[in-house]
Amino acid sequence: MTHLRVPLWGVWMMVLALLAFVVMLVRTIKRYRGMHRSLYAWPYGVWMVIFTVLPLVLIAYYSFTDKAGNFTLTNFANFWDSNFEMKQELIKMGLDPAEVGMAERGLVNVNTLVYSLWMAFLCTVISLLIGYPAALIMADREFKMGATIVVLFVIPMWMNFLLRTIAWMSLLEDNGLINTLLSWLGFGRVQLMYNTQAVLLGMVYNFLPFMVFPIYNSLAKQDVRLSEASQDLGANPWRTFWRVTFPLSMPGIVSGITMVFMPSVTTFFIPRVLGGGNTEMFGDLIERTFLTANNWNGGSALSLIMMVLILASMSILRKVDPEGEGGSVI
């Protein structure tokens, strides 16, 4: 895979893209008779095409081809049934797949994806349940320290996330802080690490600020007179919250979910370090397929499937917040 040449179709594509650009450029200049501000965006546009669109095209290309460059759907078949290719080989060799335990579908790839989605879902829900009340408390206008506390929430976000995750090892290990404390108090040592709970803990820890911040922004932006009006009209605090405050904070919630769910599905560092290899997630799988198994086609197919899923969930979320005005990190 080291010395990949640019295939002929690639050269043609680049020539066509260049021509398209030149044509659009000329048309813009003609239309405005000279420089127009919209041309300022061109350097950026070209950059994005080269470094964002083209790499994605490559991923798509590799997903649909095999090592020799021929079109194939095997990579996707291998996702659905991890033994797909192997079964073909066995049949070619005249053996019966059923004898080697491959009678059914190899579910491992699909299971890993489902497991990752599940973990991401749990992480998102937990972050939401913990984070929303916190944001609510901080955004309360009567709470003077609110803004300062938000800053305190943001600081860990700025610290290297690898280090923060690894720091948990010191706490969760068999000889770590928590276990040492437990043994002093007379309880035995508990295995706190190398399991699902530890990975979930690490995930929530890393992503909680990303959930809190947009919700806080959204709540803080709300016109306080709306909830005042609601109370003036006779609603008690609970109703005010559910009917006024909460719905208005939806953009923030959506933003928070977006910023937590997607990275959770694809994280590969946290499960590796805190899960001790006991829990493999989809990010792990993609990385391993690309690098250890040297299977660029398979890895690309997995990445493509992942992207499609994420885009699908994004568009669903967009329906809830069409303006995209949820106070994200910006």
Place this chain on the structure above:
Amino acid sequence: MKKMLAVLLAVLMSAAVLPLAAAEGTVVVYNWEDYIDPDVQDLFEQETGIQVKYVNFTQNEDMLVEVRTSPNTFDVVFPSDYAIERLIKEDLLAELDYSKLPNAENLLDWVRDLPYDPQGAHSVPYMWGTLGILYNTTMITEEVDSWAILFDKKYQKDVLMWDSIRDSMGLALIYLGYSANSRNAKEIQEATQLLIQQKVDGIVKAYQGDEMKDKMVAGEAAMAVQYSGDAQYAIDLNENLAYAVPKEGSNIFVDAMVIPKDAPNMDNAYTFINFMLRPDIAQRNCEYIRYSSTNKAAIDLMGEEYTSNPNLNPSQEVLDRCGFYEDIEEPFLTLYNNRWSEVKNAK
């Protein structure tokens, strides 16, 4: 304000170039993590004036990826036997000119012509060792002489396994009586089942890498699958530990020094390898990383302390039941990978 920015920019741009300036007299070495005496690097630089740029890897598979995707980068690489086989197949290694390696005469006889690289045409052996079980004698009362103990249900969450396909699948295959290089789908299937059962039974504490040896020293697990050098390191630090190579057989490995075909500093590469073959240097390395040496002059220097240590200098009987890993090609590589995913996924 603008001026400050410009100055800052200039400083940073020049600083950015610094780490990349291809210095006169460099050698880029790509080696396993913690697999050389740190003083050796300094000694080499002092004696030859050549600066050593050191990059680490933790698995052969990672190293293969980097070597494949980084042309003109590495001068000396330290792969293991089966990885060397693969690199030779992919035509990525230079054929060695032994006239530039006078110290090669210090090598043991049996490492000069190994199956993965006939006549040592592309590689110079560095260290070797065996795979076995490192165990804590205070936690295990029975005798440890078989892989079976790793699958014994009474050791709940007390076993550390390698997070490595070849090592874990390999030992399972050997235990079942097959070859660690099996290309038989049925055998691979059985090995997978065994490993899944081990996980489901709650025996495995974690699948890890280099961190295992420190954990064993700290007494966090009853046993770990370890290579002889790591085991010796742990034993040196905790006298309750012991190492055994199971009777069903195991893996013997040789790590060797190779030069990629497109190495940017070929001559420096030869100088470095020749330096490593010097008896006193080989001795230093051996005493630091605690693996078995391929250098007979160094072994003479170390004398009784080395030859009487069964982990570093195992008996012929032990050696006879160990075999090398071979390079596994497609479609079996994918099969091993898939099976390993299943093991990792099992709950």
Place this chain on the structure above:
Amino acid sequence: MNKALKRTYLGLILLFLYLPIAVLIFQSFNAGVSRARWEGFSLRWYRELVNNRSIMNALYVTLSIAVLAAIISTIMGTIAAIGIHAMDKRPLSIMMAMTNIPMTMPDIVTGISLMLLFLFTNITRSYWTMLLAHITFDTPYVVLSVLPKLKQMNKYSYEAALDLGATPGYALRKVIIPNVMPGVITGALLAFTLSLDDFTISYFTTSPLVQNLSTLIYSEARRGIKPTMNALSAMMFVALLLLLLLVNRRSSQSST
């Protein structure tokens, strides 16, 4: 709701967030190597930190890439935002789609796709490919920071300036830029932060010889972080704290 209850709740969460950091900092002063045993107070790891070649190099790389990427992406992003703001509907939606892609793509796919690009075109991965990757994922954030400010701006200020005789360049500098400055600064800070902390994308787009802090930590993570890393993170944390306090003070000063 009880005030004390609310404060306790927040306090617990903050404890949760800062506990590992506190442990890290605490252990950076541990004279011993082991994470489990406290062997007395010592500054040795701080001393060793300065002498550790690989950590210092990685720090260099991390900081220089973050600053360079922030500067370049801010300039490109701001100019692009100004251009996008003046675009017609069709090209606009194409540009916005391209801007949103890196933000919705998981890091791992961004990183791997860029790696494929470099391999495909036979560009050897290096410090510069890592920089290119950083600029690529930073710029959309700058664009999305500046664009709202442009939308909020009075549409006619620019035209008015031109009518009054200003050249487009002058109008740009004196009318548009000051108005969008807050967005530009936010964008620049955002880009800097993202690049500083990036791991996944750097991992795939850099040469094995060039490591930033994150990839260095990752390569040591399996084995167990050496205490020198604890010292580094302690220092970074304090630096961060001071920086934020400083920014906070200046912004509260300027608003009074």
